[in-house]
Amino acid sequence: TASSPPPPQAREILSAAATALNSDETDDNQLPLPAHSVIRLIQCPRCSLPLRTPLRLPCGNTVCKSCLPPIRQRTGITYPANDERKEGFTCYWGGKDTCSGEHCLGDCGTDVLLSKLVDVFEEVLANRGATPDTVDPDAGFSLTWRSSLESTPMNARIGCDLLGGVYDLVKQGRFDYNASDVGYAPEDSVQQGVGQSFGRLREAVRNELDCQVCYSLILDPLTTCCGHTFCRGCVAMVLDHSDLCPLCRRKLNMSSTVRSEPINNRVSELVEALFPAQIGTRREGYTEDATREDKERTIPLFVSSLSFPTMPTFLHIFEPRYRTMIQRVMRSRDKKFGMVMYNRSGRLQQGLGRAQFMQYGTVLLVERFELLPDGRSLVIASGVSRFKVISFEMLDGYHVGRIQRVDDIPISEEERQESLETSTTSELPSPSVDAASTAPERLPTQQLFQIALDFVEKNRREGATWLHQRVLLAYGEAPTDPALFPWWFASVLPLWEDEKYHLLSTTSVRERLKMVVRWVRKSESREWYLSPSTGVFTSFTPFSMSVSISFGSAPSPASDGRHRAQNEESEAYIPQTLVLGIFLALFATQMAINVVQIRRARRREP
Ligand SMILES: [Zn+2]
Ligand SMILES: [Zn+2]
Ligand SMILES: [Zn+2]
Ligand SMILES: [Zn+2]
Structure with missing residues (x-):
């Protein structure tokens, strides 16, 4: 602590x-x-x-x-734009100890x-x-x-x-x-x-x-x-x-x-x-309690793909080592495990060497668990929080990580950064700055969010497959909270996993929204279809690895890359939404079967 x-x-x-x-x-x-x-x-x-x-x-x-001290209107802050956060003052203790100097009256x-x-x-x-x-x-x-x-x-x-x-x-x-x-x-x-x-x-x-x-x-x-x-x-x-x-x-x-x-x-x-x-x-x-807590901060790791906080992850668990792991998770008090992405390029990471997995991950809480008769299982888990793996060890074939929480900076710090970054904009000679050409760093947080919302709306009107009804059924509608939106966006947007991965280590809403806007711009310029990458190009990342179905391979950077990529996109995404539907149907069927079996078993009891 x-x-x-x-x-x-x-x-x-x-x-x-x-x-x-x-x-x-x-x-x-x-x-x-x-x-x-x-x-x-x-x-x-x-x-x-x-x-x-x-x-x-x-x-x-x-x-x-x-x-x-005298209260005044705060400027250069668009997020969070609550009424109670509009006024502030310069603190008497500014510059000393923990005081940042400027406070919001609402705090x-x-x-x-x-x-x-x-x-x-x-x-x-x-x-x-x-x-x-x-x-x-x-x-x-x-x-x-x-x-x-x-x-x-x-x-x-x-x-x-x-x-x-x-x-x-x-x-x-x-x-x-x-x-x-x-x-x-x-x-x-x-x-x-x-x-x-x-x-x-x-x-x-x-x-x-x-x-x-x-x-x-x-x-x-x-x-x-x-x-x-x-x-x-x-x-x-x-x-x-x-x-x-x-x-x-x-x-x-x-x-x-x-x-x-x-x-x-x-x-x-x-x-x-x-x-x-x-x-x-x-x-x-308390020191004793704290150290005890410290020991508990290890978590079994599922090395597969990306998961994000507040978003669901669908898993089909069939590998024996992960069957063992999930059984232990289900017997544990909090029913949580960590999801980390494969380290495909064998990147060297601080403290982990060339570990099989990437350092940042998401704690998942098991929401639904259906055991199939042959020992495989279907799991729906939701992202709770983010972590960074400090070290790891092996246990019966799977990884157990020692983790450190990754949290956002306080709201007041978030506001300070926005006002700092955007204040340089107002000093530009031309006041009519074109949002489309301005670097995301210089845009107000609320505007970053709006750019992303407009992009989603436009794609929905155009009938983009990544916004198919079945996708929205699984991940929900776009969140109206700018803090949560990027998690949803990263879950549904077809984009390189390696690119999405950077979202996990961010520590502010603003940082995430800037990343989102960069994706939007890349997408609009279709730039990413041409960029060579070793990453797997997927939308439903959890499926690609855990269900062992790979959706669409990375397009080659050949001269006809753009054309090929577009073709692959339309071919790849229709089956994906189908697979999602099939998964949900499978899940529902298995649940029904289990319920019937439980009823039968009860009836047999004297
Ligand atoms: Zn007084
Ligand atoms: Zn103060
Ligand atoms: Zn209270
Ligand atoms: Zn207390």
């Missing part, structure tokens, strides 16, 4: 806390850090008041809603947990009743500090309750967030001055800090777009099964970023400062 180290400030608090804890671990009411450092945990870095409607920024920092949600914690501080520290200082103004502590706003040293009398006293100063706006040289007098009774406030505060805060997934102290706090905070590991686990927030059921859209998303700095600091011992124990326990 990408548990980022605590920020420097938290580290400082941490070491102070650790020292204090080592000296006396049994007394929970001991103040492990100075009173002002405790109050600082809920102080706004901009206005220095206790946070009011805290917003969690995408870089992991927090400010009051009213302390956000800054109210931090539900932190709002609650600010209330807890208020409840415990503001309602502490009559304190001795109201009786005797000379009793209690005096505080001295240097404000970042004033040149002269500051001082105040804060009564006998240190935490409450400092909290009052903060609420009055007298003690700023960046105060330094803080001194308490009399120094020797500081521990006493903490009184019961710290114990009560700690207890009240602890009640709020349980993760609602694992019911333990939140580890590596990650805040979702809906403002709820969980352990990073818990969010990752939830996302394996659904894309909804476990608390409010809103859509998360985090599956690709859950490992890289910055932690919630504020909540993390609070946990580290107030519960250093507990979080230490949690972390030790």
Whole structure:
């Protein structure tokens, strides 16, 4: 997991806390850090008041809603074009740590947990009743500090309750967030001055800090777009099964970023400062879990052809080694295996040498499985996620790969790239840039998508065989989501497999759409029919290898290449749609037979 180290400030608090804890671990009411450092945990870095409607920024920092920098319209971004992503601002923390500098307003949600914690501080520290200082103004502590706003040293009398006293100063706006040289007098009774406030505060805060997934102290706090905070590991686990927030059921859209998303700095600091011992124990326990998870990141590999996320793959499994493999997959808990393409040209790949298969592949989840009487099987699987094989070993004749997930960059990064790449376009002397001749790099993401949609529409009108009804029956209509469209397009478009393969290693929607537009342009110029290649020219890649039927061979780069290729195209694609129909029919028949057999078997039972 990408548990980022605590920020420097938290580290400082941490070491102070650790020292204090080592000296006396049994007394929970001991103040492990100075009173002002405790109050600082809920102080706004901009206005220095206790946070009011805290917003969690995408870089992991927090400010009051009213302390956000000036909001402005964002330009040069067409994807994703939601209303809530149209406004943005330049962040205070730009250039530091994880902050990219520019944030989208839609990415800054109210931090539900932190709002609650600010209330807890208020409840415990503001309602502490009559304190001795109201009786005797000379009793209690005096505080001295240097404000970042004033040149002269500051001082105040804060009564006998240190935490409450400092909290009052903060609420009055007298003690700023960046105060330094803080001194308490009399120094020797500081521990006493903490009184019961710290114990009560700690207890009240602890009640709020349980993760609602694992019911333990939140580890590596990650805040979702809906403002709820969980352990990073818990969010990752939830996302394996659904894309909804476990608390409010809103859509998360985090599956690709859950490992890289910055932690919630504020909540993390609070946990580290107030519960250093507990979080230490949690972390030790978690490291064990993580390594266990690590071992499980191996997957059986089916070396055949290309599969893509969200798209179905149809397999006829007849080779004995893959029969063994699929039986094991079906007995496994998650029913997943990896699909990788043959390394036909014997390419040398990093870490794999001249392995039989290509490095990037797709995790497939078995959706339907029909066992034929002779041990062969028909499988319909759907693409779940992408991976890169790091190393592999053989098991009973098939490959087992150690894999690393391949994910898209966060949406904010996606937007940044688009605005960066397209901004050079606007600087061109001629504003009327012809989309057809512009390099895909310079086109807005939405326009790239539109070019592909127009191409599909045109081909449909012309009755292109690769958009035959049977093809659409298997792969569905063209997705309206630009993030998913390229997977569909690559599944149905007749194109060299080697070319489609590059799609698997992309890490942004924009990158995929640029690739798609290059294919569209090649197709329109019929360029690819003439380019010499060793690749197999197929549409239904899964069939070509797994059903052992090769559709159409690569056209030769001879002088009559264009003519021949066109002929081959029309000959090759009609049978393919037929084969798909036959496969589905076979599948349905086999299912019916199995159902009848099961019914018969049940009837025979006493
Ligand atoms: Zn503020
Ligand atoms: Zn920021
Ligand atoms: Zn948790
Ligand atoms: Zn939620």
